[in-house]
Amino acid sequence: MKKSFFTCGGIFDLAGKEEEIKKLESQMEEPHFWDNAEEGQKVSKKVHLLKSWTDPYKELKERYGHLNELFNLADKTNDDSIIQTLLDELSAIESKLKEMEIKKMLSGELDSKSCFCSINAGAGGTESCDWVAILARMYERWANRKGWKVSVVDKLDGEVAGIKHITFRFDGDFAYGYSKSEKGVHRLVRISPFDSSGRRHTSFASVDISPIIEDEIKIDIRPDDIRVDTYRASGAGGQHVNRTDSAVRITHFASGIVVSCQSERSQIQNKETCMQMLKSKLYEKEILQREEALKKIGGEKKEIAWGSQIRNYVFQPYTLVKDTRTKYETGNLQAVLDGDLDEFVNAYLKELE
Numbered sequence: 554m555k556k557s558f559f560t561c562g563g564i565f566d567l568a569g570k571e572e573e574i575k576k577l578e579s580q581m582e583e584p585h586f587w588d589n590a591e592e593g594q595k596v597s598k599k600v601h602l603l604k605s606w607t608d609p610y611k612e613l614k615e616r617y618g619h620l621n622e623l624f625n626l627a628d629k630t631n632d633d634s635i636i637q638t639l640l641d642e643l644s645a646i647e648s649k650l651k652e653m654e655i656k657k658m659l660s661g662e663l664d665s666k667s668c669f670c671s672i673n674a675g676a677g678g679t680e681s682c683d684w685v686a687i688l689a690r691m692y693e694r695w696a697n698r699k700g701w702k703v704s705v706v707d708k709l710d711g712e713v714a715g716i717k718h719i720t721f722r723f724d725g726d727f728a729y730g731y732s733k734s735e736k737g738v739h740r741l742v743r744i745s746p747f748d749s750s751g752r753r754h755t756s757f758a759s760v761d762i763s764p765i766i767e768d769e770i771k772i773d774i775r776p777d778d779i780r781v782d783t784y785r786a787s788g789a790g791g792q793h794v795n796r797t798d799s800a801v802r803i804t805h806f807a808s809g810i811v812v813s814c815q816s817e818r819s820q821i822q823n824k825e826t827c828m829q830m831l832k833s834k835l836y837e838k839e840i841l842q843r844e845e846a847l848k849k850i851g852g853e854k855k856e857i858a859w860g861s862q863i864r865n866y867v868f869q870p871y872t873l874v875k876d877t878r879t880k881y882e883t884g885n886l887q888a889v890l891d892g893d894l895d896e897f898v899n900a901y902l903k904e905l906e
Contacts, residue, residue: 694892
């Protein structure tokens with residue numbers, strides 16, 4: 554593990570990052586630094602991003618240093634409980650180091666950004682809507698494990714049960730970089746609770762991930778390029794939600810991109826969120842074309858049906874979750890549905906290297 558710490562320091566160029574942090578923080582201490590608020594925000598965000606690398610490494614190195622004391626105590630006393638504590642801490646530090654090694658793979662221009670996560674029901678009717686609800690719970694729990702802020706931007710309930718469409722906003726460091734592995738069609742196989750005959754059903758849902766682009770990046774969208782539709786928001790929210798056309802849907806003609814939002818009470822706020830989502834998707838498309846990395850990001854559009862899935866979730870006759878791209882699989886279906894997705898994400902990121 555000591556060797557791993559020395560290796561990581563070089564791989565992550567932590568010395569270089571520390572030096573850059575010092576220079577930027579020195580700039581921030583200058584008397585007129587915040588006169589240009591926009592530029593100041595850029596520098597502040599850059600410092601925060603650099604520290605997201607250096608601070609965890611410092612914390613782990615400090616924890617590793619304390620292990621020497623714990624080891625000496627365990628060696629002298631031969632106390633099983635102290636030895637177990639030592640082993641648990643070693644395991645925890647090793648796990649965190651592996652997380653940093655995975656994070657090193659997130660070097661793309663978009664990877665450090667927050668993101669939108671949209672889930673849509675596909676072939677399968679009510680069963681697919683229920684599948685979307687299951688996936689929504691899974692991703693919400695996974696994002697919470699990551700420490701990201703989670704909010705619902707748009708949601709349309711199914712006619713009978715479940716959710717037809719939902720869009721989350723994940724705010725956190727590298728949310729897009731980690732989440733991009735989930736982009737694609739997810740297939741469910743189970744005995745449907747909606748089938749009185751107890752037959753096995755196959756259902757599909759698509760997951761789309763797009764980075765959230767900051768306002769300083771300019772994307773030119775003319776009024777003639779889009780159509781703005783307003784409609785009554787669905788679901789809970791009282792009289793205001795149900796009696797006013799506060800929800801907004803924007804269609805971009807050239808790209809065919811459609812975005813919608815009904816999370817805010819104000820039509821103006823919903824329109825602003827929609828425009829941010831549209832700009833984010835257009836900017837992502839531009840970056841992917843420029844880097845010629847469409848396949849690596851996994852962004853090709855496929856029909857939400859048989860043969861196009863990136864991952865299979867089997868409930869019966871056995872339990873199995875298998876990724877069709879990396880071949881990683883696990884029989885612990887419940888853990889995955891409870892948000893334990895990191896091994897699937899890590900396997901995908903390793904494939905990109």
